[in-house]
Amino acid sequence: MNKIITRPEEIVKNEQVLYAGNHYLGVPIIDCQNGAIQNINVVSLSNKALIELKGEPNLFTPHFYQEGKEIGIERIDISKEQYYLPRLDFFLKGGIRVTGRIFTDLKEKGLIYSFESSEEIEISLFFDLKDVCLLRFNSHQIDTKKIIKRDKWLGNPVVNILSSGISLALAFGGDKDFEVDDLKEKETLNLKISCQNKNCFYIAANYDPDGASAALIHLRRKGYSGIYHEFLDWLKKKTIPYPKDPALETRLNENLFFNYFYSIAKDMESDKYLALTSRSPRYYVSGAFWERDGFLWSLPAIKLVCPKLYQHLAREMILIHSKNPGDHAHYIDGTVLYPGFELDEAASYFILLDNLEDHLFDERLIRALEEVFERIEREYDPQTGLYKTFLLPSDDPAEYPLVTIDNVILWRGLQNWRDVLLKKGKVKKAQLIHQKIENIHKGIHKYLVKEIGGKKIFLWSTDGKGNFRLYNDPPGSLGTLCFYRFVDKDDPIFKNTIDYYYSSCYPYYFKNARINELACDHHPHTPSGLGLCGSILNPLLSSLALEWLKKANMDFGLLAESFDKDSGEAKTGVGFASGCGYLAYSLYYVLIKEGRE
Numbered sequence: 001m002n003k004i005i006t007r008p009e010e011i012v013k014n015e016q017v018l019y020a021g022n023h024y025l026g027v028p029i030i031d032c033q034n035g036a037i038q039n040i041n042v043v044s045l046s047n048k049a050l051i052e053l054k055g056e057p058n059l060f061t062p063h064f065y066q067e068g069k070e071i072g073i074e075r076i077d078i079s080k081e082q083y084y085l086p087r088l089d090f091f092l093k094g095g096i097r098v099t100g101r102i103f104t105d106l107k108e109k110g111l112i113y114s115f116e117s118s119e120e121i122e123i124s125l126f127f128d129l130k131d132v133c134l135l136r137f138n139s140h141q142i143d144t145k146k147i148i149k150r151d152k153w154l155g156n157p158v159v160n161i162l163s164s165g166i167s168l169a170l171a172f173g174g175d176k177d178f179e180v181d182d183l184k185e186k187e188t189l190n191l192k193i194s195c196q197n198k199n200c201f202y203i204a205a206n207y208d209p210d211g212a213s214a215a216l217i218h219l220r221r222k223g224y225s226g227i228y229h230e231f232l233d234w235l236k237k238k239t240i241p242y243p244k245d246p247a248l249e250t251r252l253n254e255n256l257f258f259n260y261f262y263s264i265a266k267d268m269e270s271d272k273y274l275a276l277t278s279r280s281p282r283y284y285v286s287g288a289f290w291e292r293d294g295f296l297w298s299l300p301a302i303k304l305v306c307p308k309l310y311q312h313l314a315r316e317m318i319l320i321h322s323k324n325p326g327d328h329a330h331y332i333d334g335t336v337l338y339p340g341f342e343l344d345e346a347a348s349y350f351i352l353l354d355n356l357e358d359h360l361f362d363e364r365l366i367r368a369l370e371e372v373f374e375r376i377e378r379e380y381d382p383q384t385g386l387y388k389t390f391l392l393p394s395d396d397p398a399e400y401p402l403v404t405i406d407n408v409i410l411w412r413g414l415q416n417w418r419d420v421l422l423k424k425g426k427v428k429k430a431q432l433i434h435q436k437i438e439n440i441h442k443g444i445h446k447y448l449v450k451e452i453g454g455k456k457i458f459l460w461s462t463d464g465k466g467n468f469r470l471y472n473d474p475p476g477s478l479g480t481l482c483f484y485r486f487v488d489k490d491d492p493i494f495k496n497t498i499d500y501y502y503s504s505c506y507p508y509y510f511k512n513a514r515i516n517e518l519a520c521d522h523h524p525h526t527p528s529g530l531g532l533c534g535s536i537l538n539p540l541l542s543s544l545a546l547e548w549l550k551k552a553n554m555d556f557g558l559l560a561e562s563f564d565k566d567s568g569e570a571k572t573g574v575g576f577a578s579g580c581g582y583l584a585y586s587l588y589y590v591l592i593k594e595g596r597e
Contacts, residue, residue, distance in 0.1 A: 002397075003396075003397045003399070004397065005396045005397070005522065006396075007522060007523065008284050008522075008523065008561070008572040008573060009284075009572075010523075010525075010526070010571045010572060011570055011571055011572065011574065014556075014560075014569055015032075016032050016556045017029045017030055017031065017032060017282070018030035018032060018080070018086035018102070019086065019258070019280070020084075020085065020086050020102045020103055020104060021262070021279075022104040022105065022106060022107065022261060023107075023261065023264060023265050023273070024042060024104075024109045024205070024265070024266050024268060025040060025041075025042060025110075025111055025205060026040060026041045026042070026050070026261075026262065026279045026280070027040050027102060027104070027111060028040075028041065028262070028279065028280040028281060028575065029280075029281070029282065030088075030102055031058065032076060032078050033076065034058075034061065034062070034073060035061075035062050035073075035076060035088045036058035036059075036061040036062065037059050037061075037102065037113075038054070038055060038057065038058050038059060039053060039054040039055065039059055039281065040052075040053050040059060040111065041279060042205065042265075042268045043266065043267050043276075043279070043332065044134075044166070044269060045267040045269060045270055045272060045274060045333055046165065047134055047165055047166065048136065048332055048333050049134040049135055049136040049140075049331075049332070050135040050265075050286070050287045051132065051135075051166060051168060051268075052131075052133040052134070052135040052281065053129055053131075053161075053168075053170075054130055054132075054133060054139070055127075055128045055129065056128065056131070059129065059130075060113065060125055060127055060203075061126045061128075062100065062113070062115075062123060062124070062125055062126075063123070063124040063126065064090070064092055064096075064121055064122075064123055064124075065122040066096070066119070066120075071092045071093055071094060071121065072093045073090055073091070073092060073093075074091045074093055075091045076088050076089065076090055076091070077089040077091070080254065081101075082232055082235035082236055082239065083235065083239060083250065083253035083254045083256075084235055084257040084258075084261075085103050085231065085232065085235070086102050086103075087099065088101075088102075095118075096118055096119050096121065097117075097118045098116065098118070098121070098123075099115065100113065100115050101113075101115075103228055103231055104231070105219060105222070105227050105230075105231070106227075106230055106231045106234055108218065108219065109204060109206055109268070110202065110203065110204045110218075110227075111203040111204075111205070112200050112201065112203070112219070112224045113125060113200060113201045113203070114198070114199070114200035114201075114224050114228065115195050115199055115200065116195075117195040117197065117198075120194070120195070120196045121194075121195050122194050122195070123193050123194075123195050123199070124190055124191065124192050125191040125192075125193075126189075126191075127159075127172070127188060127189040127190075128187075128188045129146060129161075129188075132146075132163070135279075135281055135287045136286070136287035136332075136337070137285050137286070137287065137288060137337075139281060142166070144161050144162060144163040144166060145162045146159055146161055146162075146187055147159070147160040147162070148183050148186060148187070148189065149183065149209070150183065151171060151209065151216075153214075153217065154213065154217065154220075156173045156178075156180075156216060157171070157172050157180050157183060158170065158171045158172070158209045158212055158213055159189075160209045167207055168205065168206075168268070169205070169206055169207070169208050169209040169212040170203060170204065170205055170212055171203075171204045171205075171206075171209070171213045171215065171216040172191055172201065172202065172204075173204075173216050173219075173220060174192075174199060174200065174201055174202065175198075175200045175202070175223070175224055176193070176199060177193055177194040177199065178191070178192070178201075179191075179192040179193075180192065198225075202216055202220060202224070205268075207268060207269065235257065238256075238257075238305050238306075239253050240252055240253060240256065240304065240588060240592065242592065244591075245591075248546065248550075248587060250557065251549065251557060251587065252583075252584055252588060252591070253584075254557050254558060254580075255301075255557075255558055255559055255580035255581070255583045255584040255587075256301055256304060256305065256580075256581075257305075258577055258580045259298055259301045259302070259577050259578060259580045259581030259584055260301070260302060260305045260306075262278055262279050262575075262580075263275060263276060263277065263278060263279075263293075263294070263578045263580075264276070264298070264313060265279055273309075273312065273313055273316060274289075274320075274332045275299075275313060275317050275332075276288060276289050276294075276332055276577075277289060277290050277576070277577065277578045278575055278576055278577035278578065279577065280577060281575070282575030283573060283574065283575040283576050283577070284572075285329070286575065288329050288330065288331060288332065289321065289329065289330040289331070289332055290329055290578070291325070291326070291330070291348050292342070292344055292345045292393060292475065293578035294321075294348075294578060295314075295348035295351060295352050296344075296409075296582070297578045297582035297585070299313060299314055299317075299352065299581075300355075300581070300585040301580075301581035301582070301585040301588075303355065304584070304585065304588055310355070311356065311357055311360065314352050314355070314356055314360075315365060318349055318352065318365060318368055318369070319364065319365065319368055320333065320334040321334045322334075322349065322368040322369070322371055322372050323335075325345070325346040325349060325371070325372040325375045326341045326342050326343065326346030327339055327340065327341065327342075328340040328341075328342055328345075328391055329395075338395075340390050340391045341379065341389060341390040341391065342389055342391045342392070342395070342406075343376070343379060343389035343406035343409075344389070344393050344403075344405065344410075346375060346376050346410075347376065347406065347409040347410035347413045347414075349369060349372045350369070350372070350412075350413025350414055350416050351409065351412065351413045351416065353416035353417060353419075353420055358423065361423070361424065366420075369417065369420075373417065373433075376410065379401075381401075381402060381464060383464055384402060384443045384446070384464040385436075385439030385440060385443035386402045386407050386440060386443040386444070386448075386464070387402075387406070387407055387410055387440070388401035388402060389401055389403050389406050392473050393405065393473050393474075393475035394474070394476075394520060396521055396522055398461060399461065400461040400462050400467060400468065400469055401461070402443075402447065402448070402462050403461045403476075404444060404448045404458050404460060404478065405473070405476040405477070405478060405481070406476065408484050408486045409484060411440040411444075411484075411486060412484040412485060412486065414433050414437050417433055418430045418433040418434050418437065421433060444458075444486075447462050447464055448462055449493060450468060452470065452500060453500070453505070455500070456492070456493050456496060457470075457496045457497040457500050458493060458494070458497045460472060460473070460478070471520075471521075472501045472508070472518055473521075474518060474520050474528030474530045474531030474534065475528075475530045475531075477530070477531050477533075477535070477538075478497055478498075478501065479498060479535050479537065479538035479540075479541060480534045480537055480538065481494055481497075482537070482538060482539055483534075483538070489540060495540060498541065501518065502518070506518070508524065510527070510565050513565035513566055514551060514565065514566040514568070515527055515548045515551050515563075515566070515568055516544075516548065517531050517532045517535060517545070517548055517565075518531050519562070519565075523562040523571065523572050525565075525571075526562035526563060526564060526565065526571040526572065527552075527562060527563060527565050528561065528562050529552070529554055529559045529560050529563060529579060530561065530579060530582060532545060532549060532552065532583075533559070533579075533582045533583050533586040534586075536549065536586040536587065536589075536590055537586050537589060542590050552568035553568050553569060554568065554570050555570045555574040555575070555576075558574070558575075558576070558580050559576055559579045559580045559582065559583040560573050560574050560576060560579075561574075561576055561579065
């Protein structure tokens with residue numbers, strides 16, 4: 001096997017952005033320097049990707065005028081209202097102050113840019129659709145035809161975007177005093193409103209111009225103020241309070257809501273819900289699906305926001321993706337994007353079962369889960385009673401195929417599967433699974449525990465023939481052995497393991513750093529945000545990890561794949577929605593769930 005490691009390029013300076021959106025529409029990059037919207041996206045199941053509308057440099061850019069003369073922006077103060085909704089306070093020359101808000105309808109295919117001004121001004125929103133792209137991993141430009149015309153109902157401008165595989169339209173309007181420049185022979189639009197106090201631009205999306213214009217009428221009937229307060233009230237109801245520490249409450253909820261709106265999406269063409277690692281193009285492998293990221297990190301946090309949606313998503317994602325269990329990465333329709341078996345990903349299906357309602361387990365779901373187990377069985381090693389993997393949780397090749405954390409996740413998940421089979425009266429199958437569970441437990445203690453420096457610790461991996469590796473891969477941190485209930489916090493082998501890896505014995509531990517979380521092969525010079533989540537869940541490190549978190553701003557409060565060990569600023573993997581779910585759930589688990597118990 002050729003051990004090829006694909007490392008992400010480090011970020012030199014991470015620029016702060018705001019974001020907005022619902023499950024239909026993503027608004028992932030709002031420029032904090034000028035209030036411009038760089039791009040928007042919708043999900044397309046038929047294209048196995050996100051459809052991304054991009055400007056050059058921006059899709060929508062606001063400009064401010066008084067008596068025909070443009071007013072310059074002196075500065076913008078930015079904030080998130082109720083941990084999600086972006087607010088931009090523009091300080092214009094001449095002492096004029098304008099408050100801008102960018103938000104979608106909570107459930108409809110509509111985007112709103114609202115303004116409140118201290119003086120009477122005119123506002124222009126310049127629309128320039130430069131590229132239409134399919135976004136998965138990278139942004140792939142496609143040829144489209146763009147037709148701009150006026151709708152017959154309101155006379156509003158509509159842009160129709162057509163290609164052989166895409167049909168999408170945007171309709172534009174304002175709350176009042178809305179104008180647009182002459183549409184003839186143009187591919188750009190200059191949308192205009194006057195703002196004596198409050199006004200807004202409406203942007204509606206749909207499958208075709210009729211649908212977009214109808215959605216625009218609906219948005220105008222509801223009114224931007226009602227739409228905004230509906231979303232704000234929903235966020236207030238879903239916010240998880242933690243008054244003991246406002247800073248941690250902010251981190252929990254900002255990551256919670258970013259995961260909720262950016263790791264799942266609703267297909268514009270079919271209204272089917274889909275899961276993906278991130279719909280933000282800032283993340284370097286956005287627009288695709290990882291079972292680990294979805295089942296172990298994102299969905300548990302979705303459950304905190306909407307338990308009913310969680311139940312639906314868990315079942316549907318198992319059915320969609322179980323045809324290729326364990327493959328490195330999937331397209332959003334469940335077909336294989338990036339081959340390579342990862343045991344922790346295949347095992348993650350069974351972790352989900354712990355929280356699923358009994359009525360969801362019909363024969364279709366049972367058969368899908370049986371197929372997942374059949375795929376895992378192909379990796380069984382009869383000598384050790386353990387299961388093999390080709391790739392590690394970091395998606396990099398395994399030096400030795402029998403990996404401790406992968407087998408622990410499988411051990412825990414199979415207990416859920418056994419219990420489901422018993423409820424279904426499949427006693428013989430349940431007994432077989434029970435034997436597998438016992439064999440994994442024995443195999444780990446026999447083949448993956450070794451005395452190092454006079455103390456027994458858990459190894460990272462082995463070939464079962466005496467060769468082993470001492471390592472700790474952050475997306476599958478050994479610190480989570482307690483979380484998966486394989487050991488308790490007083491287990492001496494577990495304690496020795498944590499002591500070993502968080503010491504100068506281990507090359508990816510930085511003793512003199514301001515933040516002592518571990519790095520790894522995937523990003524050898526920068527500690528891991530995912531590893532930090534594992535440490536928060538580790539009762540031996542939890543208190544210390546929360547202090548590290550407060551020092552690690554990462555992606556301006558959101559989780560990043562890795563960060564600078566001293567400054568705490570993001571170095572790889574920003575816009576990482578499912579990773580944000582992992583951080584949100586870890587904080588909830590330690591600060592609130594364990595506190596109740």
